[in-house]
Amino acid sequence: MEQANLNYINELSGDNQEFKNKIITILKKELPDEIEIYQEEFIKANYLLASQSVHKLKHKISILGLEKSYYIAEEYENNLKDNSTDLNADFENILKIMQEFVSHL
Template identity: 80%
Template sequence: MEQPNLNYINELSGDNFEFKNKLIGILKKELPIEIAIYAEQFKNTNLILASQSVHKLKHKISILGLEKSYYIAEEYERNLKKNTTNLEPDFENILKIMQEFVNHL
């Protein structure tokens, strides 16, 4: 499986370490909250709301350079809208990898 990276954040921030740290801080703050919201919606089988959370999380997936994972999330979002949970284990794995990476920043 692909690994998260800071390439996009580094590209955005250039030599501005203050801006880079601010972006990382936002990731560290928002990612666990967004994952928790998604998990609660999924647990309550509110798949439409869960799909909206997946949509928001796709942006974090993209920021962390997970190109293949982005397409999995996109397909999973469509599945949830169709009331099916296909790809849920794959998406959960993506979230776990992202969370572990962000926790170590």
Template identity: 70%
Template sequence: METPNLNYINDLSGDNEEFKAKIINILKRELPAEVEVYQKEMQKADYNQAAQAVHKLKHKVSILGLEKSYYIASDYEDNLNDNSVALKSDFESILKAMEEFVIQL
């Protein structure tokens, strides 16, 4: 499994530490909220709404440098739109890794 990293954020921010800090703070604020939305929709088995939550989370996957995981998230989003939970455990493992990484920032 890939490991979340700050490579994309570092490239994007260059030497601007203030900009980098803002991006990290946005991640710290938005990621837990978006994961919570996803989890609530899954508990309700509202797969269309869960797919929308996954769509939003895909951007965080990309920002944290998880290139292969992005494709898993994308396929999982498609699965949810087809009322299938195939790849659920893979996607949720990605979310867990992302949350653990962001907490440490």
């Protein structure tokens, strides 16, 4: 599985450490909440609402440089819209990678 990184954040912020810190702070705050909302909707089998959460999480996936994972999430989002949970295990692994990475920032 690919590894999360700060390449995009570094590129976006350039030499502005304050801006970089703000982005990281937002990630640390929003990511756990967005994952929790996704998981709650998934458990309730509200797949359309879960797909909307996946859509929001895709932005965080791309910010953390997980290019291949972004495409998995995109396909998973479409699966959920079709009431299919195919790729759930892959998506859960992506969430785990993101959580572990962000928790060490």
